[in-house]
Amino acid sequence: MELNEYIRILRKRWWIIVVAIVLTAGSAVVFSELQHPQYTSTAEVIVNPARPDFGLTQSAKILLRSYMTVADSYKWAQTVIDELQLPMTPERLRGNTNFAAEDDRMVIKIEVEDYDGDQANDIARTWANLLVQWRDEENAKLRKEDRVEAILRDQPRYGQSWPPSARIMLAAGVVFGLVIAGVIIFFLEWLEAGVIRSPQDIERQLDLTVVGAIPSNR
Numbered sequence: 001m002e003l004n005e006y007i008r009i010l011r012k013r014w015w016i017i018v019v020a021i022v023l024t025a026g027s028a029v030v031f032s033e034l035q036h037p038q039y040t041s042t043a044e045v046i047v048n049p050a051r052p053d054f055g056l057t058q059s060a061k062i063l064l065r066s067y068m069t070v071a072d073s074y075k076w077a078q079t080v081i082d083e084l085q086l087p088m089t090p091e092r093l094r095g096n097t098n099f100a101a102e103d104d105r106m107v108i109k110i111e112v113e114d115y116d117g118d119q120a121n122d123i124a125r126t127w128a129n130l131l132v133q134w135r136d137e138e139n140a141k142l143r144k145e146d147r148v149e150a151i152l153r154d155q156p157r158y159g160q161s162w163p164p165s166a167r168i169m170l171a172a173g174v175v176f177g178l179v180i181a182g183v184i185i186f187f188l189e190w191l192e193a194g195v196i197r198s199p200q201d202i203e204r205q206l207d208l209t210v211v212g213a214i215p216s217n218r
Contacts, residue, residue, distance in 0.1 A: 013185045020184070021177035028173030032163045041120035041158040043110045043128040047135075050147040060148050064101040067150070068108050071131045072099045080126045086119075097127065107153070117158035124156040 010017075047067065049060045070076075077090035077097075086093065100109040110127050114120035135150035163169065 009185065009189060013181075013188065016184055016188075017178065017181040020181035021174055024177035024180065025170050025173030028169040028176070029166055032166050032169040035163040036115060037160055038113060038115055038162040039117035039120050039158040040161040041112045041114070041117065041124040041156045043112075043124035043156040044153040045108045045110070045128050045131050046151045046153050047106045047108065048149045048151055050149065051145050060106065061103045063148070064103060064106070064108060067131065067135075068099045068101045070134065071108070071110070071127065072097070076127065076130055079130060080123060083126055084119075084122055086123070093123070097123070108150075112156075113161065117160075120158045121156045125152075128152050128156070 047060055047064060072094065074090040074094065077093045080086070081088065081090065081093060096113045098111040098113075100111075101107075102109060108131065110124050110131075112120045112124045112127070114123065129152065132150045132152055135148065139147040139149065164172075
């Protein structure tokens with residue numbers, strides 16, 4: 001289609017675009033406001049070999065996932081629950097907690113999701129401290145030069161993970177509204193493709209110039 005055709009469609013169907021955007025953007029913002037905020041707290045435990053030895057460092061990298069597996073257990077989840085007196089089961093706590101081993105930084109990341117940001121911080125901190133204590137106990141069985149220490153990098157801090165900000169939801173609603181409006185307009189134009197209601201429709205469809213018209217009796 002030519003540019004004039006797009007302009008004609010926009011002039012004719014502009015109200016559909018406006019209504020679709022208002023409805024979807026408004027619904028997205030209202031939905032965001034009605035959601036209960038959820039927070040994510042992150043704790044990072046640095047795994048640090050006792051000496052800058054290539055072999056020991058490589059072994060520590062390989063053991064990162066093993067350390068993560070030890071930490072991500074029902075036993076440790078129950079220990080965290082008992083220590084913080086949490087009203088939840090180990091299954092639920094593990095479902096709200098994610099572990100990741102980053103070999104390049106020699107870090108085990110613990111992410112905890114909760115509707116209470118301070119509680120998420122407490123869980124992440126407690127779980128990280130359990131990992132540090134476990135490594136201290138294991139290191140006590142090894143020679144000093146063979147030890148691999150675990151250190152809590154920083155105190156956990158939480159951030160809101162759900163719902164997205166109202167600005168993001170508004171932008172998403174606008175985009176979704178444009179998509180819906182485009183589909184509706186395309187469908188309506190397709191239905192009316194063969195309908196002739198005005199001289200302009202004749203010129204557009206038959207590529208002819210209308211030089212005269214019989215006036216209506218009404």
